[in-house]
Amino acid sequence: MIISGTIKDTFAASRLLSSPALVEPSYARLIFSQISSPNLFIWNTLIKKLVENGMDSMSPPPLLVYKQMLKTSVRPNSHTFMYLIKALQAQLDLYLHEGEAIHSNVVKFGCDSSQFVSSALLGFYVACGFVDRARRVFDKISEPGLVLWTAMMRAYVCANVSEEALRLFGEMRQLGFMPDPVTLATIVSACGQLGNLDTAKVIHGFITKSGVEVDAFVSSGLLGMYGDCGSLEFTYNLFCEMSAKNVVIWNTMIHQCAKNGNMDLAYQLFKMMPDADIVSWNTMIGGLAHAGRCKEALALFNEMELYGVKPNRLTLSITLSACAGLGALDTGTWIHAYIEKNSLNSDGSLDPGLIDMYAKCGSIDKALQVFEKTTRTDLFSWTSIICGLAMHGHAKQAIHYFSQMLEAGVQPDDVTLVGILNACAHSGFLDQGWQYFLSMEKVHSLTPKLEHYGCMVDLLGRMGYLKEAYSLIRGMPMEPNEVIWGTLLSACRVHNNVELGELAAQRLLQLDPTDPYIRVMLSNIYAEASRWDGVMRIRKELKERGLRKEPGCSSIEVNGVVYEFLVGDSLHAQQIEIHSMLDKLEIMLKIGCH
Known part of the structure; x- marks a missing residue:
């Protein structure tokens, strides 16, 4: 076409440029450069190619092509802006300012009346975290259609502002709009997010009476809604009423059972399922592991092979967690070998799970080997090795790796700080522990949580600074829980501080009067101090209340x-x-x- 000169024909060039076979951005740009007077269709096609097939070093970004187009007599239309907004969404951190400029151009060229362009702008602002700007876009549309109403409700759901989504749904209904399945799925998500059972029942009643066809997506959403509201009974009853159940609905029901702590019902449904897929297996194994039933989780993982189901990365990640919880080193090592043999860890995403498994199964040297070989030293890998070293009492190594992590430009999160504070507590590094604790807000912009205060109470208690530990507890910005008071009580037992021990035990009994551990610990403190009257009193209370310590x-x-x-x-x-x-x-x- 270039040799014959046909390329200069606008129609022929546009047909070639829009061909699905043309995927190289640089080649598309070369064809475009041969056209003397490209029309809007050709400009849009080039922008679309650059957006859909990515850019290389030889091709300009879509926004630059758009700016070049504006220098000609060609003016953009709604298709132009749809492609540009899609390009912006690919790199939100770089293009927020450009997005605002494109928004201005949308208004300038009269494309703000397009529901699809406005919907794309809504999505862009929501993805940037600016739901208020998205609402301003919505409010400026004179007669928004169902697509835009749904997009705005979805924006509120994504921003976790479910009350506004429900309020907007009410306004839409007052204007006479009837929702479609997509709108229903969105508003059902909002109800689940809100967690209010009464509201969920109202929305479910509306859907039933509306006559709108309820597809599998909405049905699974309703199951999730009741489950998120904490009513597994309503979830199960609705599930039983459904005549047509596909694999998504079965998986949703099993997930809600696991989420609400009824693994027995989950397992019963799993065995009844006609066609369990990998999601079903992962949900069951993950649910059992999360419930502390790691032995059953590993047994189910072994059962997968009998059914010819191949585990994926998520399966292996969940199973490694179960091995860590049970201390099953042999099984964890076998999984590691399986991962290597089948090349399932090329991106290093399973390394944190392997490090955690080896550390919790007592093989810290193997955990270090995995870490040193990892190709992906991200926050999760650093945190896993730091927590693992802390668990094994290797405080100096944990601190060393923490320093290396900071030098590598990786910022710690809450879990990382728990690990490093635990390392200091187990080795008695009081000054360094205080330093790390105080650096959370000053250096890392992290607000200390209960777990961090617990580590510091543990550190102070181990070192014998019981009054300082008590002062720290009294100054906490949140209410101390059983773990905090239990840590202080244990320290009082070690250092034989009767006064603070009684105080800690009193607070613990207020939180849980039925826990025998509290009275047993206080009895031991009395015995160490030869307070036999206290010992007899505690034993009498245990006997009268019928309290027995759970066997280890x-x-x-x-x-x-x-x-x-x-x-x-x-x-x-x-x-x-x-x-x-x-x-x-x-x-x-x-x-x-x-």
């Missing part, structure tokens, strides 16, 4: 099988051999002491 539980993995033991447990098939070995170890320890 430990687990060990042998040849890939995890065994759990309770204090006083005599159910294990090899209990005689186990106790015999324990007796031998006790004798050896006594001999070693002498």
Whole structure:
């Protein structure tokens, strides 16, 4: 076409430029340069190509092409602005100012009457976090259609302002608009976000009476709405009433069971499911792990292979977390080998989970090996290794890696600071602990939470500064919980401080009068101080209230099988051999002491 001169024909050039086969931006630009007088269609096609197929070093950005177009006699239309707004949304951090300029041009060239352009502008401002500007765009439209009403409601839902979304839905209904399935799904999300069961019932009643066809997307949204409102009963009843249930609806119901803590019902539904997919398996394994039922989570993971279901990265991430919770090192190591064999960690996204698993399973050296080899030293990887080292009492190494993280320009988050404060607490680094605690607001712009105060109370308590720990608790901007007072009580037990121990125990009993641990700890403090009257009083209270301390539980993995033991447990098939070995170890320890 170039040799024959056909390329100069506007129609022929536009056909070539708009061809789906033309995906190279630089080549599209070359064809465009051969056209002497490009019309609006050709300008729009070039901008569209640059937006959809990306840009290379040889091609100008879409906004620059637009500015070049304005220097000609060609004027933009709604299609031009749709493409430009799409380009802006790809790099929000760079183009907010440009977005405002494009918005001005939309008004200038009379394209603000286009519902689709206005909807795109709404989406742009919401993505930038400016829902108020999005509302101003909406309010300036004389007669917004259903698309714009829905877009604005969706904007409020995305900004977590569900009350405004519901208020806007009421205004829309007063004007006589009937929602479509997309609008219904949006308003159902708003109800779930609000968490008000009465409002959810009203919206559900409206949907039932409206006559609007309820698709699977809206149906799953209704299940999620009731679940988010904390009513698993309504969720399950609605699920049972649904005649047609696809895999999305089944997965939503199982997810809501897991979210609301009913894993038994979740498992029952999972087994009844006609066609479980990878999402179903991940939901079940993740739900069991989150509920502390890590042994069952690992058993279900092993069951996947029998059903021919291949795990994806999310499955492996969840299962690594279950291994960490159970201390199943052999299973975790096997998963690591599986990941390597199938090249499932090319981007390093599973490294934080591997580091966490190895650290919590007692293999900190292996955790360090994974960290040193990782190709992705992001916040999650740094935090995992710092928390792992802290857990193993390697405070100096944890502090070293924390310093390296800051030097690498990675800013810590709340979890990272919990890890470094724990490291200081376990090793008695009082001055450094205070320094890190005070730096949270001054240096890292992080507001200390309960967990951070808990670490500092633990650090002060371990070092014997009980009065300072109590002063810190009294000065907390939030109400101290059981963990805070329990940490102080434990420190009082170690340092035999009866006065503060009684105070901490009193506060704990106000929070949970049925916890036997509190009275047992206070009894031990009295015994250390030879306050036998206090010991007798506590024992009498325990007996009268029928309170018993929960037996401790430990687990060990042998040849890939995890065994759990309770204090006083005599159910294990090899209990005689186990106790015999324990007796031998006790004798050896006594001999070693002498």
